[in-house]
Amino acid sequence: MRPRLLCLFLLLAALLRADLACPPIFGDHMVLQRDLPVAVWGTAEPAATVTVRFADQEKATTTDASGRWLVRLDALPASADPRDLTISALNRESKIENLKFEDVLVGEVWFLSGQSNMEKQLGPRRGQQPTDGYEEELTRADCPPLRLFQGLHALKPKEGDILLEWRRCSAEALTRMEFSAAGYYFGRELVRELGVPVGLIHSSFGGTRIEAWMPPAAFASDPALRGLEKVPYDSWVKGVQATELWTERVTPYVPFTLRGFLWYQGEANVMNAEHLEYAVKMRALIASWRAAWGRPDAPFYFAQLAPFTYSRIKVWPKQLTPDSLPAVWEAQAAALDVPHTGLIPTTDLVGNVKDIHPTNKHDVGRRFARLALAETYGRKENAVQAPRFQTLRRPWFSQKLELTFTPAVGLRSRDGQPLTLFQIAGADRKFHPAEAVLKGGKVVVSSPAVPKPVAVRFAWDETANPNLVNPAGLPALPFRTDDWPLTLEVPKEAK
Structure with missing residues (x-):
């Protein structure tokens, strides 16, 4: 039997026996999420009373007709102290079943x-x-x-x-x-x-x-x-x-x-x-x-x-x-x-x-x-978002294009060399390698082969490793300013 089917079989078998059980995600050494209500669920005999106890909390519920149950513990503060989470089920014949998970953080x-x-x-x-x-x-x-x-x-x-x-x-x-x-x-x-x-x-x-x-x-x-x-x-x-x-x-x-x-x-x-x-x-x-x-x-x-x-x-x-x-x-x-x-x-x-x-x-x-x-945690981290293309501008009568990025503060060349992997194209849609220069937080691109540029592509290469980075050294994300059709698959007759 395949492992994934075995897991499902064991869970189903527990349900059919009406045993008190939780999914495998509950176990010794687990970590419960802090500062949010914590879901605890499983199966037991239908109409049984299930009680969950942890960290001075006690929550009870009754299983449904299929034997399923779920409770939510109130939000808990973080704690590295190992504690037990216990679950008990009292069925209609007053039989009690118990589960205990140890070393819970x-x-x-x-x-x-x-x-x-x-x-x-x-x-x-x-x-x-x-x-x-x-x-x-x-x-x-x-x-x-x-x-x-x-x-x-x-x-x-x-x-x-x-x-x-x-x-x-x-x-x-x-x-x-x-x-x-x-x-x-x-x-x-x-x-x-x-x-x-x-x-x-x-x-x-x-x-x-x-x-x-x-x-x-x-x-x-x-x-x-x-x-x-x-x-x-x-x-x-x-x-x-x-x-x-x-x-x-x-x-x-x-x-x-x-x-x-x-x-x-x-x-x-x-x-x-x-x-x-x-x-x-x-x-x-x-x-x-x-x-x-x-x-x-x-x-x-x-x-x-x-x-x-x-x-x-x-x-x-x-x-x-x-x-x-x-x-x-x-x-x-x-x-x-x-x-x-x-x-x-x-x-x-x-x-x-x-x-x-x-x-x-x-x-x-x-x-x-x-x-x-x-x-997520509100820490003051330095430049964790990679620079992304934001706007394209062509100054009047200029042969250059100006690009802005977000976040834009501190853009630099990782190795001190000229910026790499910028390409520029005119209305003919033919891209040529471009010179790219940082000026006032913007990247200005140009090429003598393209006197009237309309589009830029950056790091548009499956092996790209560009050197435009933010203060933390994160490389800018590849992008293109055009929406021209792309050919992603080689035509069968060309193979």
Whole structure:
């Protein structure tokens, strides 16, 4: 029996026996979210009285006809003191059942998801290069206030894996769980900076499209998506279709109370030659996840896809052009119009553009953490938002174009060299390399080959590593000022 089906079978068996039970997300060593009402739920015999006790609170409810129950503890302050959470059920025959979860802390809880770059663990992974510096990092990985919950992996679990249970962060736990490296670095930074316990729930699946992580309601939320959940598609991972991972890898954790979400996904959608439709899917996924947890303003932070030579891969069903990755970069930036979202740049974190799994996950996790510290926790962090294109202006009779960015303060060249990867075009739509100069917080671009410029593209290259950065060294996001049609897939006759 496949592991995901086994998990569902065990939960169903407990329900049929009418045993007092909670989902696997509840367990020893877990972290409960501070400062928000905390959902606790499970099953017992129908019409039983269920009482939950924790931290001087006692909440009671009665199970429904199916034996389901849910209570919400009042908001709790952060606490690193280990305490017990106990649950009792009194049925109609006055039989009492009890559950106890030990070493429970209160702090910050985040849900991590996506495909293989979020899944990539701290250490070696079959078929991939190991994450940078993992051996040294494991020597200092013990961090009891950081608690990890690893969901099912994409592949069949190996003997000795620790899945579907909470563990204190340690070298052994990280190794046996194969826990997300980016997630680990994110959690360590939060513990260090906030001084409170942190719980991370990790549920990723390599090679999967965003549609697999969306509930049916997400597809109904936009006319451009309606019906797509019923259309089979070619999947990099066999058998994984729309809504399946939502059902199997997300809903088991709803409505466990948490602060927000980290998301690193999109490579599989690049392979499908997508453009702004990916932004539509992103908006729908964000809204549906927030709705499921009842947190309409929950922070949702996501990673820019890393540079990679998609157009040089010949074995995929679609032969992509060099525009395919920049097109999804454009879609990711477009999704930032959703409130309480943020995008961390990655164009400068890739040592090998022929490796779709970059090995520097330390800076990915740290950038997620600095973004959360500033935007979620109100810390005074320096320039955590990557510069984004804002406006284009052509002075009267000028052969130059002026670009503004937001945030604009402190823009500079990372290496002190002239700004790179700017292109300029006239009405003929032919782009030429451009000279780009910083003047008064603006970037002025020009080219002698384009006397009447109308459009600019920046870092519009699947291997881009531009040197325009903010004071914290975060690179500006790729963009284009035109809306000219893009060719994302090589025509079959040209292959």
